[in-house]
Structures are given as C-alpha cells and as structure tokens.
Amino acid sequence: MDLKGCECKVAEIIKMDKITKIYPGGVVANYQVDFSLKEGEIHALVGENGAGKSTLMKILFGMQRPTEGMIYLKESPIVMKSSQDALNYGIGMVHQHFMLVPSLTVAENIVLGSEIKGKFFLDQKKAIEVTKALAEKYKLAIDAHVKVRDISVSQKQKVEILKALYRGAKIIILDEPTAVLTPQEIVELFEQLKLLKQSGHTIVFISHKLHEIKKLCDRMTIMRDGRSVGVYEVDKVTEQEISRLMVGRDVKLDIDKPEKHVGETFLDVKDVTYVDELGKTAVNKVSFSIRKGEILGIAGIEGNGQSELIELVTGMKKPATGEIYVRQQPISKLGIKKIRQLGVAHIPEDRMETGIAPKMDIAANLIADKYDNAPFVKNKFLLDYKKISEFARALISSFNVKTEDEKTLMSGLSGGNIQKVVVGREFSSDSELLVINQPTRGIDVGAIEFIRKKIIERRSSGNAVLLASADLNEILSLSDSLIVMNSGHIVGYFPDASEITEEEMGLYMLGVKTQTTEEIRRACHA
Amino acid sequence: MRKWKHHVDLFELLRILLALIIAIGVSALLILITSETPLYSLSVFLFAPFEKLKYFSNVLEMMVPLTFTGLSLCIVYQSKNFSLIADGCFYMGAVAAAFVAIKFVMPFGLHPFVAMAIAGIVGGFIGVLPGIIKIKWQANELVSSLMMNYIFYFLGLYIINYFLRDPQASVFASYKFSPTFALPGILEGTRLHAGFLIAMASVVLVYFYIYKTKWGYELRIVGDNLNFAKYSGINTAKVLVVSQFIAGTLAGVGGAIEMSGMYKRFIWDSPPSYAWDGVIIALLTKNNPKYVPFAAFFLSYLRIGADLMSRRSDVDNQIISIIQAVIILLIAAEHFLAKWRLKSENKVAKDKYITANLEG
C-alpha cells in the first residue's frame, strides 16, 4: 500500500485529501478517502458496486460536495459548488448514464451551457462547424446535425467525450465506459483514450473489469466499502491480488454443483414468436423445454430477445404465435397471478423497476406474491400481521438480509440486500419453475455467492430453472445446459454447458456461428 | 436504530406543528396589521369557538364534510393518482341526495340512508372516470378531473334547476326536503347530527381498508410501484378502479350527509369546494386515515374562528385561505427544516458506519 518508494517524479495534478461523504438519509458513501492523479496518466478507479467510486468522482466533478475533506488542484486547494466550477478547473466527466438531451442535436448538446451566440440569437452554423473541427481533431467521427435520440450508444459516448473536450477539460473522468459497448467498440474507445493521453490529457477510468484495466491503465486506486484500500502501478500487481483487495478475501470462482437428476418436462415452449409494440420481432419461433432438476441458461448479447423470452414465460408479455406450456397447461391466455399459481417464480431483470415496492417495508415486500393466501390472510380479507412478521423474520435470517428488522423500508437497504429480499420472496413460494434474469447484477460478492448457491440448491432439490445473465462466467458455471440467442432466434443448443468455452460461446452470440435446425431441435425434450 | 427511527417520527410531528404555528402566526400578523381592533379580532379568531357549546359544535359539524373529502383524497393519493374529482363527487352526491330527499317518499330512519347509498354510488361512478381515462388513453388525470368538475357542477345545476327548483323561492333553492330525510341530532341545543358519528365510523373503516385488508395492501403496492404490482400478479387496473370508486363514494356520501344533516333545501349555486380541504388533510396526515379527524378538526376550528371573527370585527373570513396556503407550502416542502434533521442524521450515520466497519 505504501508507494513512497516509487518513482513519483511527475507532478500530482489532483489530490483529494481525506474525503468523507454522507448522503441525506445517512448512507456513508466515502470515508476518509485519499485519491490523487498524476498529469498525463490513465488512472483506474476500481471497486465493487457500492464501493464509493461514483460518489468520489461526483465529488471531483463538483456534483456532490464532500461532507469533510479537501481537494487540491496542482497543490492549491479548490472548492467546487457545481459541475460548472469543475469544468472551469478543466475537469470533465463522462457519466455512465449519458448526460445528453435527446431532442437536441449533437452540436446543440456539445455547446449546451456555453453556447455560441451571434448578435442576438444562437449561431447554429458555428456550433456545427466547431463540432466537426473537434471531432476531426480527436478522431471521434460523428454527425453534428442529427438529434441525439436517433444515434447509437457508442456515438452518444463520443458526444460526451467531445462535450468535455469542447469545454477545455484536461482531466476526463469516465464512469464505467465499457459497460455499454461491444468488444469492437471497446477496442476503438481504448485507441481514442490513448490518443487523448498522448495529447496531454489525464484520464480517470472507472471499471471493475480487470483485464481492461491491465490493457489500458498506468496506475490504479482500489476502493472497498467507501474507503481507499490502496494505490498501485498496474503492471506491478496481479489480478488475483486486486481481486483480493477489492473484496477483502479470496474469491472462489468455481461453484460446487452436484450431479443433476432430471425429472419430467415442466416447461415447454413451442414455436413462440413475440412482436414488440414497435413491430420488431423480438422472439422468433423459439422452442425449447426444461425438465425438473436442471438449469437451462440463455446466453446472448443484451437485446437479442432473452429478456422478452423471460417475460413471455412469466406472463408479463403475451406471444403473437406459438404456445407456452407449464405442467402441460397452455399459459398464453392466463394472467400473471394464475401463472404464478401454476408454480412459476420470477426474479426480474431490474429489481428497482419491477422487483420491489421501495417505500414499503421488507415484510410487505416479502409477501407480495402470496399475501392473499393462508396463512397471511384471516377472516377472508384481513392481513395477519403477526404471521407476516414471523414469516419475514424467518426469511431475513435464512437469506442473510442485513437489516435491523422486518419493518425497515426497502429504500434503506443496499443493492445486494434488496436482491436477497427479491430472491427470498420468489424462492419461498412453492414454485417448481424458477425464471431468473440477471440474478447478481450490481451486487456485492458476498450476496452473489449466496444467491448462486441458493439457485443450485433449488435445482438439486428438483426444481426447473430458466436462467438469463449477461455475466458469461455466471451462466457457464451455473447452467446444466445452454441455449444461445441471436436476433430473436436460438442459434445454438448445448446439452452440457461445461463443454463449451467462453470464446466459442462468443462466436454464437455474435451470430458468426449457427447450429443446424436438427441440432437446435434437441432443446425440446418431448 | 430503533431510537433513530423514533427520533425521525418525532421530528416529522414537530415539523408539522411548527408549520401550523407559522401559518397561524402569519395570519395573526395580518390581523394585527389590517384590523382596527387587532387584539380583539385575534382573540375572537383563536378562542371564540370555545366560548359557547354552539360554536364548538359548529366546529364539529364542519368536521363532517372535511373528514369525508379528507378520507377520499387519502385513498386517491395512496394510489398515486392526482385526481381532484372528489369535488365533483361531493357536489353530485349532494345533488343526488337532494333528489332523493324531495322525490322519494320514505319512512323516517330509512330515508337519509337510501340517499347516502344512492349518492355514494353516484360519487363512485364519477370518481372512477379520470382513472379510466388515464388507464385507457394515458390522459393526465389532474387535468381531466379539473375539467370534469366543471361539467358535473353544471350537470348538478341542471338537475336542480329543471327538476327540483322551487319557483316560489326568491333565490336559488330547491323545494324543501322531506322531513323524514333529516338526520337526527346527537347533542341537545346544537345542530350536531348523526353524520358526525358516520364520519368517525368511516375513518375507522377506511383505516382498516388501507392498512388491515388485503385490498388496502394491493392499493399501497400499486401506489408505490405499479410495475411491481403487475409483476406480483396484482390486477392493477381493478385495484385502481375499485379504489377510485371507494374514494368517490366517500365524497358522494359526504355530500349526502351534509344535505341531510345541515340543510332544509339545496342552495349551493356554486360548489363548496371541500375537496381542496381534502387535499390539505391528506397532506397533513400523510394519507393515513388515522389522523384525518385531527386534521379536519384543526381546519374546521380555523374556519369557525374566522367566521366568528368576520361577523364580530372588520377582518374578512377569507384570511383562512392564507393560512391554508401557508400550511400546504410548508408541509409539502421536504426541505423545510431538513437541515436540522440532516445534521442529527449525519452524526448517527457516521457513528453507525464507524462501529460497523472500523471497529472489531
């Protein structure tokens, strides 16, 4: 952790000294964090979700004010009241969720806040010229005329970088820039960032993908639980070490999975097609089945029909053609409640959006799928709060939810604990088919391990599991068999998930390889 | 943690009390500036309702309609709707009750209840309209309900004018209600009527509905996160329609009770607009029916005080609306006094973090 010995000849352009940040509501996001940047470096800021990286950078960009601590720019203390102040000091930021105005053009977005004026009105021509010149200079090709709502994600990212450069940013913070990009786009981005570095810019690269950091960055600061746990030269530390520092213990990567014992077919999807409200065929003639006691994984690059397929099986969406059978019963005409009663549980993709009621307490959230049945209802329509509390307390302890009691509001829990509540609720019903989408997205390692273990447990006790996840490692290690989706089709079926490598799966996901119809048809066990 | 939660609740109560005190303070200041007999006016405003049993009973009488619209708005806001149709429901409930009171021949004891039932149904059906328009066409319920209030106000006027109007009366008034329609008094020497008891019973029922029944649970889930409710298998459209119906029914019944408890004829040529008081009550009680009687008492006490003041002195009773506005402004303001809370919370949070992460 001690860096005094290293060749720190280059001046520190930024120094954040003992930064503490407490949000209203009492969340301590940063506690006495030290962070520094050397001029002209690419500096990685790593840590798990919720480690405090984003907060620290929001403070550096003036969006949040530290509760305690000081920031120095070239050794003189600075106080920033807004992001405008940060921009004035030459600090720019590319946010994870883009900070663009959809209905304005690329050029308007770039000049917004420091518009180019003519005598009385805006000089829109000049704005477009300036945008073009800037784009050329930094090799960030973009059409200045189009509205931002009509361009792709990677183009939006370029607009963001240009915005920072237009404002004369010398220090650019990128918050998980690769999370939304394809592999090719990531390569392109890295080239552009190296170009910026050569032209004297300093870059902060927030990420938790270690191989990317190895490829791109010079130094790194590791954060855990709101604190900095060390600063390292990237080439002098191993991935294993970084991983250990990030989570505070060695991560166990492989998962204990007992032999599978399959039973009868529980879910049967037959020739299902789904056309979304925009007329796009999101799921195209998909057929497969799942037997009790196995986990079927759905792999694919996001947006290739996996989420829609999950929602079709759980009744959130209705198929245009084809039929889905649960226990041999067709479900396309049934409401969600009926489908749940047939034994289908659902862990949704976005827990905040669909998985919880944030302003209600844990107990109320745990009974959302079973509130109107015994034992939670007495006298036909009255809730039995005593039974509900007992049930909630039991689940909180068996699912290891970190909370004072069952009366705590959901909004007071961390992401991992919220997900445990969701999983706890869905796993505590008598369901025999678990439909799971992104079970461990954005939660801490402890919770990830716990949830994965629970999924295996349910499968081994004879439940059928349909699992979608953007985390390839997760899907490869949890699934018994696997289907890969591309553009709404199943392009590959692998009866034994352990036989396929990540690389080969990538080829199917990208649509480079496709199996024959016969091979794919094996996904149906009649 | 227990202590801390408790502390925040106490804080919330203090915040509301302080807002009420400031609102009254502002009005006191206005009275002192504008009145020729400032201290007398102020003392009438603040204390006169306690002078006589009659005045105090006026406060309780006024509580009745306020309680009903307050309960109605509590339910509406629980469902995260911003419909203000309760005004139309209340007015039409009163019109429907007047119709029953004049046109139906019924025995004493049954008559007002039939009127309430019909007014409740009328109010319920009107109450669901903005919600249905929202579900079907995604049209903003606030705007549509405001337009509808005018439509129903004119519809009500039409019914009175063409079917119930007394041509002998020199001003706008319906025929006299049948004597069997009147609700019995419950306090000798006052006009306090049985409607007060029905209002208090409604408070209990609505509290049970929202917090103790599975339907109330569904309502709260739908209000907190509509997507989550759908995902859980709750029939959200049904929950919305049923809850708006109940809210409309409460307002409609409120209108009917006001008629049979307080009036001999229908004389409202403009809507009494108790729905706006309902908004204030829902805000003061954080949509919890348990506290509705207290908020209704407070508002009606101020109204009666202001009425007495305007009768005895030179201060207009509309000063009440200034108080109401200040109350809404301050209570709705999350940041009102938030700095105090933040400071004490910060300290607690930091201590918690240190014990959790840095020790042991």
Add this chain to the structure above:
Amino acid sequence: MDMIMHMIWNDAFWFAVIRVTTPILYATLGAVIASRAGAINIGIEGTMLTGALMGVLFSAFTQNAWIGLLASMVSGALLGALLAYFALKMKSNIVLTGIAINILSAGGTIFLLTTITGDKGISTSLNSKVLPNIDIPFIADLPVVGSVLSGHNVLTYLVLVCIVMVHILFNHTALGLRIRAVGEAPESADSVGIDVFKIKIIALVLSGVLAGIGGAFLSMGYMSWFSAGMTAGRGYIALAARAIAGNSSVGALFASLLFGFADTLSNYLQSVQIPVEFIHMIPYVITILGFIVISIVNNKRELMRKKRQLG
C-alpha cells in the same frame, strides 16, 4: 342547425371568439413555458386571479391602466418565483404548491379587496381603468375582416407578439435551449454547468408574468372590474390547452382558439332551446375531448417515432 350556421357566419361572433380566446392564450403560453422547463404550473389559475385584482387596484390608485398592467405582471412574476422556490429549493410537490397558490389567490384576493375597499367580492367602489382598444389602420376599413380583426383590446394584439416571442425563445436563443434542456434532462443540464434552479425560476417567472397579463385582460379589458373567482377555471383550461398544443406556441394559439370558439358558441346558444347548463358545459366538454384525442394521437406518434428509429 340553420340558426347555428347563421350565428357563426357573423363578424360579431368571430370578434367575440378572439376576445374570449385572449386570456386563455396568455395562460396557455404560460403553461407552455412552464412545461418546457419540465414543470406543471397548476397555479396559473390563481396567478391570473391575483393579476386581475392587482391590475384593478393599481390602475385605480394611479389612474393609469398601464401601471395596473405592470402590477399584474409583477404579481405574476412573484407567484411564479414562489412556485419555483418551493418546488425547487424546498423540494415541494409542484402540484401541491400550485394548489396552495390557487387557494391563496382565491381567498387572498377577496381578503385584500375587502380590507382595502370594503367591497365584498366585486370592485364596485374602485374607479379602475381599462386598457385601450385599438383600430388597426387599413384593416379596420376592410369589410368583415376589419370588423373581426380590428378594434380589439391592446392586449389581444400583444398576445400575438408574445406567441412570436415564445417561438423565438425556444428555437433561437440560448435561454430557450437551456430551458428545453432543463425540462427534458435536468441532470444533463446540470452536468454542463447550467444552473437548473436559475433557469427554472426564469421559466416559471415568465410563465407567471404571462398568466398575470391574462388576468389583467380579464379585469381591464374583458371586464372593467374585478370580481371574486372571475377566472372561472381558465387557468385549468390552459393546462388542457397546453397538452393539446404539445408545447408549441403556435399550437397554443389553435388550442386556445378551440376553447374560445366553444365558449363563444355557448354564449350565443343561450337563446336556443337547450338548457343553459348544458351550453355552459360545452367548452369544458370540448376541451376534455380534445385533451383525450391528443393523448391518443401523442401515444401513436411516439410509437411511430420509435419505429422509424428502428429503421
């Protein structure tokens, strides 16, 4: 039916349509600006009412209608600032804050009028001024067109200027660009150093000023006195008209004309054998129908836009 046609093909009818449209149009433009800034200004109703009273009070005291107009505008600006301050700085629900402004205005105007003049609900004892009517050279002499378009109150012509100004504001000025950014993506605006609070307060103040002028028209043009509740829901209608207009200033003109037409029609129809209450409903019924239709159209249009984006 013949009678209705006869009524409509009449220059006095169309003159009245323009007159009735004027206050709604001010309020609708105010609602458009607020909406562009991402705020719903339900307080427009009360702001108009206060503006109407202030115009009467100040024109009576100074015996100058223009000072009365200025007072209406200032009161509108103050109420707009009040709304912005509570909604943004104090984190109040903006609908509730708007309701507070309406309650404050509904009772406050009566309180103020009584306290100052002793008048109950209507400003009979005040010798207040009205803003002048203007004959437009050349146009005034044209047959039909002249009698429809000329001779209106000065504020009716000013509202046309306001439409153009609002259009320029949103399409050709930095302030307009910033208001749009703040309304559509406040965090994005903040991240490029735009003071969201400042921009929103400017937008809501402008919104209030327009509502204030609308109020001044009611008491110093449409009528020559103030009476309690004289806005009669025009501020609420403006919210519906805003939705129909889809945030454009030209759209505001047509949406307001729709209401103006319905309202004038209802005034003319009072001589017909239809219960007067139903005739009074017409403007509100038409507004709500227009509102529903536009909600449906907007949903469809949004869907089409997304479809096109997919290619």
